[in-house]
Amino acid sequence: MQTDIETxxxxxxxxCFMLDYPGTVSETADFSITPEMFVSGLARQTxxxxxxxxxxxxxxxxxxVRQKLGRYGEGGEAISAFLCGAIDITPTAAHAGxxxxxxxxxxxxxxxxxxxxxxxxxxxxxPADMVQADLMRQLERNDPxxxxxxxxxxQATDQAVETFRQIAAGTGGIKTGLAFLDSAGxxxxxxxxxxxxxxxxxxxxxxxxxxxxxxGNEGIPSALVTLEMTESQIAAQTLTDxxxxxxxxxMAGVADExxxxxxxxxxxxxxxxxxxxxxxxxTPTRLAAYVRKVVRxxxxxxxxxxxxxxxxxxxxxxxxxxQQVTFASNTVRDLAVNLGVRFIVVSTESREGELRYSxxxxxxxxxxxxxxxxxxxNEDNPVYHLEVKKNRFGVVPKTVRPLYRVxxxxxxxxxxxxxxxxxxxxGR
Numbered sequence: 371m372q373t374d375i376e377t378x379x380x381x382x383x384x385x386c387f388m389l390d391y392p393g394t395v396s397e398t399a400d401f402s403i404t405p406e407m408f409v410s411g412l413a414r415q416t417x418x419x420x421x422x423x424x425x426x427x428x429x430x431x432x433x434x435v436r437q438k439l440g441r442y443g444e445g446g447e448a449i450s451a452f453l454c455g456a457i458d459i460t461p462t463a464a465h466a467g468x469x470x471x472x473x474x475x476x477x478x479x480x481x482x483x484x485x486x487x488x489x490x491x492x493x494x495x496x497p498a499d500m501v502q503a504d505l506m507r508q509l510e511r512n513d514p515x516x517x518x519x520x521x522x523x524x525q526a527t528d529q530a531v532e533t534f535r536q537i538a539a540g541t542g543g544i545k546t547g548l549a550f551l552d553s554a555g556x557x558x559x560x561x562x563x564x565x566x567x568x569x570x571x572x573x574x575x576x577x578x579x580x581x582x583x584x585x586g587n588e589g590i591p592s593a594l595v596t597l598e599m600t601e602s603q604i605a606a607q608t609l610t611d612x613x614x615x616x617x618x619x620x621m622a623g624v625a626d627e628x629x630x631x632x633x634x635x636x637x638x639x640x641x642x643x644x645x646x647x648x649x650x651x652x653t654p655t656r657l658a659a660y661v662r663k664v665v666r667x668x669x670x671x672x673x674x675x676x677x678x679x680x681x682x683x684x685x686x687x688x689x690x691x692x693q694q695v696t697f698a699s700n701t702v703r704d705l706a707v708n709l710g711v712r713f714i715v716v717s718t719e720s721r722e723g724e725l726r727y728s729x730x731x732x733x734x735x736x737x738x739x740x741x742x743x744x745x746x747x748n749e750d751n752p753v754y755h756l757e758v759k760k761n762r763f764g765v766v767p768k769t770v771r772p773l774y775r776v777x778x779x780x781x782x783x784x785x786x787x788x789x790x791x792x793x794x795x796x797g798r
Contacts, residue, residue, distance in 0.1 A: 376409055376410075376476055377410060378459060379469055379472045379473055379476065380408050380409065380410050380413040380473065381410075381413065381452070381455055381456040381459050381460075382456070382459050382460050382465075382469045383398075383403075383466065383469040383470060383473055384413055384416050384417065384420075384453075384456040385456040385457050385458075385459060385460025385463075386460055386463040386465070386466035386469060387417070387420050387430065387466075388420070388430065388431055388432050388435060388453070388456065388457065389457070389460060389462075389463040390463035390466070391420070391424065391430040393463055393464075393466065394463055394466040394470075395424075396663050396666070397466040397467035397470065397659060397663065398466055398467060398469075398470030399662075399663075399666065400467075400470075400659075400662055401467075401470040401471055401473070401474040402474075403417070403470055403473065403474070405417050405418050405421075406477070407473050407474065407476075407477040408473075409480075412448065412449070412452045413452070415439060416435060416439065416449075416452065416453070416456075419435050419438040419439050420435060422438060423435065423438055432453050432454075432457060435453065436449060436450065436453055464650075467656075467659040468655070468656075468659075471655075482509075485505070485508050485509065486505075489501050489504070489505045489508075492504075533558075537555045542555055542556070542558065543555040543556025543557050543558045543561075544556050544557045544584055544588065544590055544670060544671060544712060545583070545584070545587075545588055546580045546583055546584070547579070547580065547583030547584075547587060548580070548782070549782065550771060550782075554764055557671065557712045557714075558712070558736075559710040559711070559712065560706050560707050560710050560711070560712070561706065561712050561713070561736045561737070562702060562703055562706045562712075562713045562715065562734055562735050562736050562737075563712075563713065563714045563715070563735065563736060563737045563738075563739065564715050564717050564725070564731055564732075564735040564737070564738045564739070564760075565577050565714060565715070565716050565717070565739045565740075565741065566716075566717040566718070566719050566725055566738065566739070566740050566741070566759075567718075567719060567740060567741035567742065567743075568718070568719050568723075568743070569718075570743055571741040571742060571743045571754065572741050572743070572754050572773070572775055572780060573676075573716050573717075573741040574598075574675050574676070574716055575775065575778055575779075575780060576739070576741060576756075576773075576780055577673050577675060577714050577716050578594075578604075578608070578673070578675075578778070579778075579779055579780055580673075580714060581594060581645075581671070581673045581714070582608065582611075582612075584670075584671050585643040585644060585645045586612075586639070586640065586643055589643075589644065590644065590670050590671065591644035591645075591646075591664075591667070591668040591669045591670060592644065592645055592646075592669055592670060592671040592672070592673070593645070593646040593647070593648075593660075593661070593664040593669045593671075593672050593673070594645065594646070594647045594648075594672075594673045594675070595647075595648055595649075595651055595657065595660070595672065595673065595674045595675070596647065596648070596649050596675050597649065597652060597674075597675065597676060597679035597680060598675060598676060598679060599649070600649055601647045601648070601649055604647060605640075605647075606620070607778060608640060608778075609633055609636050609637055609640060610633065610777075610778075611777050611778035611779060612636040612639070612640055613629075613632040613633045613635065613636035614632065614777065615629045615632050615633055616629070620633070644668070646664050646667070646669065648660060652679075652680060652681045653680065653681050653682065653683045654680065654683055654697060654698045654701040655683050657674070657680070657698075657701065657702075657705075658701055658705060661705050661709065661711065662705075662709065665709050665711050669711065670711060670712060671711070671712045671713075671714070672705075672711055672712070672713050672714070673713075673714045673715075673716075674702065674713065674714070674715045674716065675716040676715075676716040676717060676718060677695065677698055677699065677702070677715050677716065677717050677731070678695060678717065678718050678726050678727060680694075680695075680698045682694045682697075683697075691727050692727050692728050694727075695726075695727040695728035695730070695731075696728040696730040699715075699728060699730040699731045699734050700730060700734065702715055702734070703734040715731075715735075717731055719740075723740070725738075732759075732760065735760060735762075736760075736761075736762045736763070737758070737760060737761050737762065738758070738759040738760035739756055739757070739758060739759070740756070740757040740758075740759050741754055741755070741756060741757075742754065742755040742756075742757060742770065743755075751774075752774050752775040752776065753772050753773070753774055754772070754773050754774070754775060754780065755770035755771065755772060755773070756770060756771040756772075756773055757770045757771075758771075774786040774789075776789060
């Protein structure tokens with residue numbers, strides 16, 4: 371028997387398909403939606419009609435779906451009522467991934483109950499060991515996403531050698547624009563980097579500088595998940611940094627014609643970046659759905675700013691903050707490993723300089739860079755220190771590395787010396 375909740379879930383997902391078919395297909399791709407998952411006959415028939423329209427490359431909307439179902443000879447009033455209800459109950463197609471996940475979970479729950487009930491009835495007439503063996507075989511066949519058996523060690527060694535060859539040829543890792551990182555092979559597939567620091571330590575500046583180089587200079591598709599600023603605010607700061615103009619002047623409305631010309635020149639280049647950006651994926655579940663979507667579209671690097679700003683999934687709402695942050699960290703780690711995508715995660719720190727709320731970050735990361743604002747930092751000496759706290763496959767330096775902030779960019783020793791010399795020669 372179908373519950374009211376199942377009816378609403380099925381209707382909401384159908385509504386998403388009619389409102390935004392391409393987006394809903396992308397959001398629900400991981401759940402392999404099939405007609406058999408729908409309990410409602412009308413919902414199942416509507417989904418089959420939508421699939422048929424998609425196969426014919428026909429437009430998909432309430433009108434075309436209604437016409438398609440009418441050709442099947444179904445009741446017109448019932449169809450119209452169902453389609454209207456599906457649209458009314460769907461607030462936005464943006465939640466399609468969540469509805470698809472719920473539909474899949476309900477379907478698997480029903481299938482598992484059927485298997486268990488059938489086995490329980492057999493126990494009255496058959497030996498327990500026979501029922502158990504048959505039950506295990508059925509559960510294995512019922513697994514909707516069975517784990518792969520892995521690969522042989524010989525295949526693993528082939529992959530390892532190929533990785534070494536790519537690094538030797540300079541094509542293995544993603545280049546960051548920072549020589550001390552790129553000389554060690556750049557950022558590898560599945561790598562998780564933590565950049566931590568207290569307020570004002572330039573941790574976000576470093577993360578966004580790497581992102582700008584990857585997208586702007588290397589042309590590698592990437593994504594930015596910002597939980598601290600809006601998309602337009604990120605774009606505004608990026609444009610003023612790239613055009614070497616003043617963000618404050620534009621915000622105060624006093625930018626001159628030369629400023630505007632440089633800004634539009636920077637915009638013409640930056641808008642070609644293969645960069646996706648969102649400020650809306652605020653829970654681990656939504657983050658996972660978004661990351662899978664952008665990875666399917668080619669993204670190789672994900673920057674998350676910042677981890678502790680994530681909200682808890684409903685299932686974790688009653689957990690303490692340490693458990694919530696640990697779950698978010700584990701989610702990022704699993705995405706990096708399973709999808710082979712690189713992650714740079716910005717993290718806040720405690721007063722003692724430790725990663726805030728959860729030590730799981732330390733264990734999940736391949737590398738941990740800590741940004742520090744030293745006492746000698748001032749307007750004439752905008753120095754910051756980068757401390758390597760963890761390097762899973764390399765040496766951890768005993769000294770910090772100085773970086774100098776100029777605008778929204780961090781310069782190495784050599785770059786800072788060149789900048790200072792130019793400023794002395796040209797007065798800027």
